[in-house]
Amino acid sequence: MLGITDDASMDQEDSALPNGEMFSWDINDIKLPKNVKRTDRFQEWPDSYIKCIYSADDKNAQRHLSSWAMRNTNNHNSRILKKSCLGVVICSNDCSVPPARKMYLRPAICDKARQKQQRKSCPNCNGPLKLIPCRGHGGYPVTNFWRHEGPYIFFQSKGAHDHPRPETKAEAEARRSLQKTHMSASSRVKRNRDMERVYTERRKNMFQRHKENRMSMEEMRLKDGSKWEPTIKVGYHSFRSNVGTVGEDVYEGKTHLNCNSNNIPTTFCQLPLEESYFIADSGHHYYQNSLPTKGSEWHTEEERKYTTLDCCNNEMFFNFVPLR
């Protein structure tokens, strides 16, 4: 999506492809493009092997944000910030909320908070929670790289997420806020305000983002073949259908929201994610029961049993009113 004008350091063609696929640079290059025709719109859900050039004024890029749960990783290089994906937190019981919806919680970024999070129980069935680690980059978590260079912020993603999208940061924060307030009358007001903010922001960005996210992975593979490692797994394809890649068109889906009910949005997998919440169609069984335990942060059976009942009730979680 980027255009780059003549640059002595660039000896490859400067073809500008949609969605950040300006592959004539790598995050590790000594010199990066200096003359960028057009910077990218911020990608909230960067996936696959994409590269973006953001304006240094982009607030989201400045904060190295992502809606994936990304944690800082030490790469012993102060010029390039590296982050790796933590995956998604699901219910070990594979429970569903009628009619057949699942929850995809956001893993806490802080190690301590994440361990604490896993001692809590599923807000729906009180079963133990389980962290599904990301293995989208040759069996390791997807990594994101950020590098500030002059008026630009360069971004590069390696790997394709092989798990559902977690809640966004805003959603997780809104939910935490709800848990604290125990749904008092005043908290309902706050809840609605929080959720309204979330949905308003999502709606604002949804069309542009989905347009941008439909870049073919095959095209990217051709452009970046040396780095490509297939990560397709059982259950993966059905998941991919909700992230709008591989040529699949999320806009082919159905109604986005139950606008006139007190219930959660309609089926997750048919939704543009911006309009959905952290609940998804249980028809999409990924591999939560077949993943190796390595990397998942359940340590002992004892720990699994150590669930608390202090989560909010179903109504608190599932009675959202996506205000418009």
Added chain:
DNA sequence: CTGTGCGGGTAAC
């Protein structure tokens, strides 16, 4: 309390 970034350190390859 949690998110974020930094950097020392270790291990595997």
Added chain:
DNA sequence: GTTACCCGCACAG
């Protein structure tokens, strides 16, 4: 050399 990951620390909101 690279990459992944652990840890503690400092700072911010």
